[in-house]
Amino acid sequence: MFASQNRSSQTKQALLGIAFVFTTGAAHAEVKVATFAGGCFWCVEKDFDHVPGVVKTISGYTGGQAKDPTYKTVTRGGSGHREAVQIHYDSSKVSYAELLEVFWRSVDPTDGGGQFCDRGESYTTAVFYANNAELEAVNKSKAAIEASGKLSEAIATRIEPAAKFYDAEDYHQDYYKKNPIRYNFYRLSCGRDAKVRDVW
Numbered sequence: 001m002f003a004s005q006n007r008s009s010q011t012k013q014a015l016l017g018i019a020f021v022f023t024t025g026a027a028h029a030e031v032k033v034a035t036f037a038g039g040c041f042w043c044v045e046k047d048f049d050h051v052p053g054v055v056k057t058i059s060g061y062t063g064g065q066a067k068d069p070t071y072k073t074v075t076r077g078g079s080g081h082r083e084a085v086q087i088h089y090d091s092s093k094v095s096y097a098e099l100l101e102v103f104w105r106s107v108d109p110t111d112g113g114g115q116f117c118d119r120g121e122s123y124t125t126a127v128f129y130a131n132n133a134e135l136e137a138v139n140k141s142k143a144a145i146e147a148s149g150k151l152s153e154a155i156a157t158r159i160e161p162a163a164k165f166y167d168a169e170d171y172h173q174d175y176y177k178k179n180p181i182r183y184n185f186y187r188l189s190c191g192r193d194a195k196v197r198d199v200w
Contacts, residue, residue: 029090029091029092029093030090030091030092031055031088031089031090031091032088032089032091032096033086033087033088033089033130034086034087034089034096034099034134035062035084035085035086035087035127035128035130035162035165036084036085036087036099036103036125036126036127036128037062037063037082037083037084037085037124037125037126037127037128038085038103038106038107038115038125039083039107039114039115039116039118039123039124039125039192040083040115040116040118040123040186040190040192041059041060041083041084041085041168041172042059042172042175042176042183042186042187043106043176043187043192044057044059044083044084044085044106045057045059045085045173045174045175045176046176046183046187047102047106048085048087048099048102051089051094051098051099051102052093052094053089053090053091053092053093053094054087054088054089054090054094054099055088055089055090056088057085057086057087057088058085058086058088058167058168058173059083059084059085059167059168059172059173059175060083060084060085060086060165060166060167060168061074061079061081061082061083061084061122061165061166061168062081062082062084062128062162062163062164062165062166063080063081063082063084063126063128063160063163064079064080064081064082064163065079065080066079066080066081068166069081069166070169071168071169071172074122075120075122077120077121077122079122080121081122081166082121082122082123082124082126083122083123083168084126084128084165086165087099096133096134096137097137097140097141100127100137100138100141101141103127104141104145105196105200106196107125107157107196108125108195108196108199109125109145109151109155109156109157109199110151110152110153110154110155110156110199111124111125111156112124112156115192116190116191116192116195117189117190117191118190124156124158125156125157125158126157126158126159126160127157127158127159127160128160128161128162128163129159129160129161129162130162135159138159139159142155142157142159150200151199
């Protein structure tokens, strides 16, 4: 009887030890948020969802003064908002600097009038920094690209402090998953991937 109780106690201790390892490991994983405007937010979601360490992406509007913006009010112009995406990521698996590299190479940062077939202020590119560390990282990343001579024109992407972010309408979230045929037709006809290859 005593031997059985001892084995039971040892088993419980072992299970508690395993639970402790998983709990402490999870505690070290910090989910942070990066906010980028890269033209059509459907495409930005698609470009980042495959990045290891990205937990989720949310399409929305930010950068303007208009309250409670909608897709219609933003794309009509005058709201000051851009289509943007909040990228929630596990900072133990991917860094902010690495996300910046993905961002730069998924857009045409030299286009100050929009992105690809989508024109106007709401489709222009921007990086919204949340703190001084992010500001330093984006400035460093931008300077490295400029110094490389890779781009034939100056970078037009704006670097702005993070502002209130408004989630886009539900039908915009995960659009490329919900409507793959329409999404793929749009992306191809808009020339996004072909232009990105030309720019980079």
